[in-house]
Amino acid sequence: MRAVIAEDSVLLRAGLVQLLQASGIEVLADVGDADSLLALVADLRPDLVVTDVRMPPSHTDEGIRAALLIREQWPGVAVLLLSQYVEERYVAALLSNNTRGVGYLLKDRVADVDEFIEILHRVAGGGTALDPEVVAQLLVRQQSDPLERLTPREREVLSLMAEGRSNAGISEALVVGESAVAKHINNIFTKLDLTTAADGDHRRVLAVLRFLGVPA
Template identity: 80%
Template sequence: MRAVIAEDAILLRAGLVQLLQSAGIEVVGDVGDAESLLALLAEDSAVDLVITDVRMPPTHTDEGMRAALTIRQNWPDVAVLLLSQYVEERHAAKLLSGNTRGVGYLLKDRVADVAEFIEAVHRVAAGGTALDPEAVAQLLVRRESDPLERLTPRERDVLALMAEGRSNAGIGQALVVSESAVAKHINSILSKLDLPQADGDHRRVLAVLRFLGVPG
């Protein structure tokens, strides 16, 4: 895997480089602002994954977010993992409003859990998703009064873990239930959300988008 890191905090950037390299991931570039990130990709688009901070110079508002959207448009095969100091739901929603393959949104605190962070990196690079559990929890609160109320508490737990990007096996491990039980819960979720018939993976993505409040 070839990765690029964009983070203006020098110590965190150096730590991320070392962390990825120790996990056998080749870091082909690390920069401190969004402009340099896009310039790097323009020179070398043979990158599998970009890890970028949401807020970077010069204004420290949403430069990283806007760079991520540009990457998704110009280099759709490059996976993008956003890191943020705080949960900002609109950023996760923006990132998922287009191509839903290979996207992630995690709080910087998650980097401290090395095994889980590296697992999320590989999941996103492989075309999956990784959404921070704290963002999922906030979305659950925000979306209490909508059709998702038709779901049982356990089904909401399953959908929340789906939104994090976990597989059926991962959901089963988290909830201590069998994969067949997870599959039954997912089928019930898809039915209750009145999602159109399609292949299983696409309906699963639609369910997560419905959960996030993203048109899809």
């Protein structure tokens, strides 16, 4: 895997570079601002970009705007955003057009090295990864139909789906069998009125988008 890192904190950027390299990920370059990130992506076409949400000069939304531009111009480049705080509007913007190869994590998650590296590979492989804190806040906010049809367990399963977990990952997290997970997911599809004509992966994405309040 070939990666580019964009983070304005010199210490954190150096730590990310060392962490990725120690895990066998080739770091092509690391920069501290969004303009340099865009130039590098255009030139190097990495497999994955890891970028901060807030970067110079205004330290507001430069990173997310760069991520959205990367996903528009180079859809084959996966993007993992790191943020100090949960900012739901950025999640919606990030997922509005393409749910493949995208992630949004709080910076605290980097401390769990094994999980962080697994997430990098998942996102680079075309999967999704949302921070559990983001999912928890969205779960509290989304109380309208048809989500209120779901049982508490089904909402747990859907929240884990939104984090990007596979059926096996959900099974492990909830300490239940994979057949039970599959049953819950089928119930979710039915209650969210997701047609059986669509394939399983597509319905899974639609369910997560419905959960996040993102138009499909």
